[in-house]
Amino acid sequence: MDERILELYPSPGRHHELKGLYLEQLAGARPAGEGPFIYSNFISSLDGRIALPAPGRNSHRVPPAIANPRDWRLFQELAAQADLLISSARYFRQAEDDEAQAELPLGSSAEFDDLRQWRSDRGLPPQPDIAVFSASLDIPPEALRRYPDRRIIILSGATADARRIEAIENNSHARVVRCGEGRRVDGSQLRDTLRALGYRLVYAIAGPAVLHSLLEGDALDRLYHTTAHCLLGGERFDTFVSGRELQPARCLPLQAMYLDRAAPRGAGQTLAVYGNEASR
Numbered sequence: 001m002d003e004r005i006l007e008l009y010p011s012p013g014r015h016h017e018l019k020g021l022y023l024e025q026l027a028g029a030r031p032a033g034e035g036p037f038i039y040s041n042f043i044s045s046l047d048g049r050i051a052l053p054a055p056g057r058n059s060h061r062v063p064p065a066i067a068n069p070r071d072w073r074l075f076q077e078l079a080a081q082a083d084l085l086i087s088s089a090r091y092f093r094q095a096e097d098d099e100a101q102a103e104l105p106l107g108s109s110a111e112f113d114d115l116r117q118w119r120s121d122r123g124l125p126p127q128p129d130i131a132v133f134s135a136s137l138d139i140p141p142e143a144l145r146r147y148p149d150r151r152i153i154i155l156s157g158a159t160a161d162a163r164r165i166e167a168i169e170n171n172s173h174a175r176v177v178r179c180g181e182g183r184r185v186d187g188s189q190l191r192d193t194l195r196a197l198g199y200r201l202v203y204a205i206a207g208p209a210v211l212h213s214l215l216e217g218d219a220l221d222r223l224y225h226t227t228a229h230c231l232l233g234g235e236r237f238d239t240f241v242s243g244r245e246l247q248p249a250r251c252l253p254l255q256a257m258y259l260d261r262a263a264p265r266g267a268g269q270t271l272a273v274y275g276n277e278a279s280r
């Protein structure tokens with residue numbers, strides 16, 4: 001089988017190697033206004049599932065039927081370009097229970113050596129910093145200490161529990177930053193908060209609640225979406241966005257689309273890039 005990626009839009013018929021397809025994607029990225037450029041990435045099934053319950057566990061995970069190394073490579077290429085990753089408290093709670101699916105990017109395995117080199121060639125720190133969205137501040141310090149070489153900021157609301165802030169800051173190198181008037185992070189304050197911290201390219205790798213907060217606050221510039229051509233069913237599942245209905249709906253015109261016939265085996269996947277940049 002031809003393992004190259006077939007471009008469907010905007011230049012149908014061109015072929016690309018998988019490796020490098022998403023590298024350099026953010027070189028000319030310009031945010032909607034002041035502040036950093038914020039992008040996110042999901043893989044879903046045709047029926048819109050991003051996660052299903054993991055057998056014998058409390059948590060959900062990306063279904064093995066759709067998770068695949070080719071999409072994972074692209075996920076890592078997007079991370080290689082970031083100054084900051086946005087993750088969630090849930091990830092760190094699961095990491096402490098050994099239920100998190102993978103270490104935060106960049107992955108340490110040899111297959112991503114070229115991405116670490118790519119950062120080094122551009123004078124970037126070896127790894128992006130980490131931001132963690134949390135209202136509860138229920139985050140095990142041990143899980144934060146797994147990333148001793150990376151700056152970690154916990155984003156929470158102004159009414160965050162002072163004792164929990166103290167516990168986190170006394171027991172890890174993470175620092176809590178207020179971004180919102182209530183308990184939760186207010187997406188509409190995110191760009192200003194991250195700009196004040198000096199960030200330019202921010203990659204949100206959390207899940208549906210964080211994405212909802214970004215959309216509500218007009219803090220998403222680009223969405224990468226891999227659709228694995230499989231139907232999964234299941235009644236308890238996560239999809240991209242959870243939270244109250246977005247009024248008005250957020251519209252993200254298609255910027256590019258590719259076909260990867262090589263994975264998942266027997267199905268293939270489409271790789272889409274959505275954003276409003278063309279209209280700016």
Ligand SMILES: NC(=O)c1ccc[n+]([C@@H]2O[C@H](COP(=O)([O-])OP(=O)(O)OC[C@H]3O[C@@H](n4cnc5c(N)ncnc54)[C@H](OP(=O)(O)O)[C@@H]3O)[C@@H](O)[C@H]2O)c1
Pocket residue numbers: 041042043044049050051052059060061062088089090091101133134135136137138155156183184185186187205206207208209210211213238
């Ligand atoms: N297929 C994919 O591409 C993909 C991508 C990402 C995630 N997933 C899956 O989706 C599932 C859910 O992921 P997730 O739980 O990390 O995602 P999430 O629903 O975005 O994050 C949940 C946690 O983030 C915090 N949070 C979210 N919005 C917040 C806000 N506005 N202010 C403060 N805190 C906020 C909360 O922490 P506190 O509880 O501490 O307040 C909450 O528990 C997982 O199974 C994951 O594997 C799949």
